[in-house]
Amino acid sequence: xxxxxxxxxxxxxxxxxxxxxxxxxxxxxxxxxxxxxxxxxxxxxxxxxxxxxxxxxxxxxxxxxxxxxxxxxxxxxxxxxxxxxxxxxxxxxxxxxxxx
Amino acid sequence: xxxxxxxxxxxxxxxxxxxxxxxxxxxxxxxxxxxxxxxxxxxxxxxxxxxxxxxxxxxxxxxxxxxxxxxxxxxxxxxxxxxxxxxxxxxxxxxxxxxxxxxxxxxxxxxxxxxxxxxxxxxxxxxxxxxxxxxxxxxxxxxxxxxxxxxxxxxxxxxxxxxxxxxxxxxxxxxxxxxxxxxxxxxxxxxxxxxxxxxxxxxxxxxxxxxxxxxxxxxxxxxxxxxxxxxxxxxxxxxxxxxxxxxxxxxxxxxxxxxxxxxxxxxxxxxxxxxxxxxxxxxxxxxxxxxxxxxxxxxxxxxxxxxxxxxxxxxxxxxxxxxxxxxxxxxxxxxxxxxxxxxxxxxxxxxxxxxxxxxxxxxxxxxxxxxxxxxxxxxxxxxxxxxxxxxxxxxxxxxxxxxxxxxxxxxxxxxxxxxxxxxxxxxxxxxxxxxxxxxxxxxxxxxxxxxxxxxxxxxxxxxxxxxxxxxxxxxxxxxxxxxxxxxxxxxxxxxxxxxxxxxxxxxxxxxxxxxxxxxxxxxxxxxxxxxxxxxxxxxxxxxxxxxxxxxxxxxxxxxxxxxxxxxxxxxxxxxxxxxxxxxxxxxxxxxxxxxxxxxxxxxxxxxxxxxxxxxxxxxxxxxxxxxxxxxxxxxxxxxxxxxxxxxxxxxxxxxxxxxxxxxxxxxxxxxxxxxxxxxxxxxxxxxxxxxxxxxxxxxxxxxxxxxxxxxxxxxxxxxxx
Numbered sequence: 001x002x003x004x005x006x007x008x009x010x011x012x013x014x015x016x017x018x019x020x021x022x023x024x025x026x027x028x029x030x031x032x033x034x035x036x037x038x039x040x041x042x043x044x045x046x047x048x049x050x051x052x053x054x055x056x057x058x059x060x061x062x063x064x065x066x067x068x069x070x071x072x073x074x075x076x077x078x079x080x081x082x083x084x085x086x087x088x089x090x091x092x093x094x095x096x097x098x099x100x
Numbered sequence: 101x102x103x104x105x106x107x108x109x110x111x112x113x114x115x116x117x118x119x120x121x122x123x124x125x126x127x128x129x130x131x132x133x134x135x136x137x138x139x140x141x142x143x144x145x146x147x148x149x150x151x152x153x154x155x156x157x158x159x160x161x162x163x164x165x166x167x168x169x170x171x172x173x174x175x176x177x178x179x180x181x182x183x184x185x186x187x188x189x190x191x192x193x194x195x196x197x198x199x200x201x202x203x204x205x206x207x208x209x210x211x212x213x214x215x216x217x218x219x220x221x222x223x224x225x226x227x228x229x230x231x232x233x234x235x236x237x238x239x240x241x242x243x244x245x246x247x248x249x250x251x252x253x254x255x256x257x258x259x260x261x262x263x264x265x266x267x268x269x270x271x272x273x274x275x276x277x278x279x280x281x282x283x284x285x286x287x288x289x290x291x292x293x294x295x296x297x298x299x300x301x302x303x304x305x306x307x308x309x310x311x312x313x314x315x316x317x318x319x320x321x322x323x324x325x326x327x328x329x330x331x332x333x334x335x336x337x338x339x340x341x342x343x344x345x346x347x348x349x350x351x352x353x354x355x356x357x358x359x360x361x362x363x364x365x366x367x368x369x370x371x372x373x374x375x376x377x378x379x380x381x382x383x384x385x386x387x388x389x390x391x392x393x394x395x396x397x398x399x400x401x402x403x404x405x406x407x408x409x410x411x412x413x414x415x416x417x418x419x420x421x422x423x424x425x426x427x428x429x430x431x432x433x434x435x436x437x438x439x440x441x442x443x444x445x446x447x448x449x450x451x452x453x454x455x456x457x458x459x460x461x462x463x464x465x466x467x468x469x470x471x472x473x474x475x476x477x478x479x480x481x482x483x484x485x486x487x488x489x490x491x492x493x494x495x496x497x498x499x500x501x502x503x504x505x506x507x508x509x510x511x512x513x514x515x516x517x518x519x520x521x522x523x524x525x526x527x528x529x530x531x532x533x534x535x536x537x538x539x540x541x542x543x544x545x546x547x548x549x550x551x552x553x554x555x556x557x558x559x560x561x562x563x564x565x566x567x568x569x570x571x572x573x574x575x576x577x578x579x580x581x582x583x584x585x586x587x588x589x590x591x592x593x594x595x596x597x598x599x600x601x602x603x604x605x606x607x608x609x610x611x612x613x614x615x616x617x618x619x620x621x622x623x624x625x626x627x628x629x630x631x632x633x634x635x636x637x638x639x640x641x642x643x644x645x646x647x648x649x650x651x652x653x654x655x656x657x658x659x660x661x662x663x664x665x666x667x668x669x670x671x672x673x674x675x676x677x678x679x680x681x682x683x684x685x686x687x688x689x690x691x692x693x694x695x696x697x698x699x700x701x702x703x704x705x706x707x708x709x710x711x712x713x714x715x716x717x718x719x720x721x722x723x724x725x726x727x728x729x730x731x732x733x734x735x736x737x738x739x740x741x742x743x744x745x746x747x748x749x750x751x752x753x754x755x756x757x758x759x760x761x762x763x764x765x766x767x768x769x770x771x772x773x774x775x776x777x778x779x780x781x782x783x784x785x786x787x788x789x790x791x792x793x794x795x796x797x798x799x800x801x802x803x804x805x806x807x808x809x810x811x812x813x814x815x816x817x818x819x820x821x
Contacts, residue, residue: 020171
């Protein structure tokens with residue numbers, strides 16, 4: 001991997017995801033109902049993660065049913081989807097830890 | 101300078117230090133990557149703006165605002181860093197390109213230097229060798245007048261040597277007058293011929309029958325050149341050249357004569373040539389002058405389709421013409437065994453004729469639609485909507501693609517512009533060109549010389565113009581005889597050249613036969629004795645034979661049709677094979693019926709015609725009695741109670757109108773009534789009355805309703821039952 005200015009620009013864009021998640025967490029303090037939305041997104045994310053885990057568990061075990069499970073990944077690759085989720089989650093987690 | 105010896109209390113020292121620092125800062129500033137610094141600083145500041153309010157646990161509104169500000173700053177930084185990277189990539193690519201170009205230049209220079217060094221070594225090594233052992237690329241370029249190999253005697257030296265030897269032997273060519281003298285400039289065509297007669301022409305005069313003016317004539321027979329131009333049999337070259345031909349010339353320049361001669365020449369090249377003539381001009385009927393295409397004007401392959409035709413003549417000729425164009429397109433698509441030549445006289449007039457046919461057909465259709473308010477769409481005048489475009493496309497396709505399919509087009513016209521000739525400029529690159537000029541009309545000869553789309557080379561255009569000027573000078577000096585035709589042409593493989601056409605002898609009409617049948621073709625195809633194996637095999641392939649069953653069915657059909665023609669012939673006297681086969685009996689389908697009708701067509705008792713609804717067959721006068729109109733009369737014994745409101749006359753009118761419909765066609769009662777003003781206005785029949793009457797006819801199997809609601813019925817014919 002070649003580290004260039006473009007790498008820093010990509011880092012900036014991912015940071016925007018973290019800031020977005022951070023703002024959502026901070027909004028809970030301003031608007032209490034935001035917690036429900038964040039909670040719902042979190043639950044969806046957990047479900048996604050669970051289904052992903054089950055699918056890949058099945059794939060690694062060679063189970064045929066694992067191929068039939070197909071989740072929408074926003075038309076991007078799996079790794080990129082995971083990194084999206086990771087940046088969002090880390091932004092939310094950092095904010096949570098700092099303000100609570 | 102020793103720092104320890106500097107007196108820092110002096111202001112001058114501090115001023116010096118300050119200016120050094122300033123200059124250093126300026127240098128550092130100039131050298132610093134400002135964009136990168138700003139971008140990265142923006143990232144740091146943005147992260148600080150985001151995280152520090154959180155760690156300080158500031159009010160949420162403040163921290164949210166600062167977070168959003170940080171997001172904006174991060175976006176700006178990302179954008180500027182992307183631009184920075186793009187600039188860097190571009191600079192790197194430019195450097196790599198320059199490096200590659202320099203390397204290539206160095207390599208080519210090095211290769212040239214090495215080649216020059218090797219060549220000089222080779223030249224040095226060949227210095228002492230005789231000329232014939234020196235490598236050819238090391239020889240000096242030959243000078244003007246020298247022979248092929250430097251140092252060898254030239255042809256003129258060789259002639260001198262021969263003359264010297266012959267003198268020694270006592271023989272000399274000077275006394276033998278029968279042997280021709282060899283001259284370098286003598287063209288090949290005149291080799292071995294006496295030179296003396298070539299420059300003497302004989303002249304005569306005649307009275308022009310049209311203008312009554314005296315005209316000067318010249319006899320070019322026996323000559324090979326005139327006015328500095330060679331006399332070339334262009335007709336023979338046209339026959340030999342497999343490419344299509346585009347020919348242009350004003351009226352009276354000899355286009356038709358050239359075509360006639362070319363047809364005769366083509367027959368000499370291949371007797372099995374199949375001709376089609378599209379004559380878009382007619383003769384002068386008042387003076388008895390007729391079109392002449394070496395006998396093809398008497399063949400059924402000659403189509404006279406002109407813009408001066410009108411009415412039914414135009415429609416008939418347009419129909420024939422359209423059909424033949426489609427046949428030729430099929431040949432161009434699939435190829436053919438025997439060479440097919442399509443002769444087109446005045447192609448631009450042909451396109452005008454096609455447009456005129458379309459206009460007249462459109463007018464007839466409008467009149468037809470106006471006269472019958474809701475017409476039966478099966479009938480109506482034929483339209484030639486796309487005939488002009490199809491013809492133009494046929495010309496384009498035939499001129500280019502025909503060569504590989506043994507189809508060649510000779511298209512002659514007046515103008516030489518793309519639009520009026522109906523062909524694309526690109527086509528001109530794939531055919532050979534002939535422009536004719538005669539008796540002061542040299543426009544078709546001169547125009548290509550002025551157009552670089554025809555003759556791309558300026559030197560060629562200048563050369564040809566100079567030749568034309570010389571010719572005109574000599575021609576005018578000879579009194580401008582009117583019977584000399586010149587041509588600019590690319591026929592053959594000599595490029596653009598100016599030639600004079602020979603004074604052709606009258607051509608014998610070609611023998612019409614299997615490939616080019618005469619107009620009144622006999623019912624039976626007669627085989628002609630021929631010594632040409634190609635013509636014999638073609639004849640064998642074209643021979644049509646019918647089965648015994650088809651001939652018997654044709655014999656049965658004649659009396660059957662005479663009995664039942666009233667039921668099966670429509671108002672135009674045409675029979676639809678698609679519907680009549682089921683009534684005739686013994687036919688497996690409409691194809692069998694068409695084969696039987698074809699037998700009768702060959703016997704000359706009918707013909708196929710194309711109408712808008714498809715193909716029909718028209719029995720001739722000798723098959724059917726003429727001018728008999730069948731009126732249906734209800735037999736007294738079969739009369740039954742008339743439906744309310746209907747009279748005998750009105751019933752008769754309905755049945756007469758019904759008999760004009762095609763058997764097997766479907767109609768609705770309202771449509772049936774709307775197609776006859778007489779039924780509606782004169783007899784006052786409405787839809788209900790009609791349905792009642794149709795119910796009666798249904799019992800007699802004349803019509804059949806398609807459903808119980810009686811909204812549609814089919815005419816089954818057989819009224820006389």
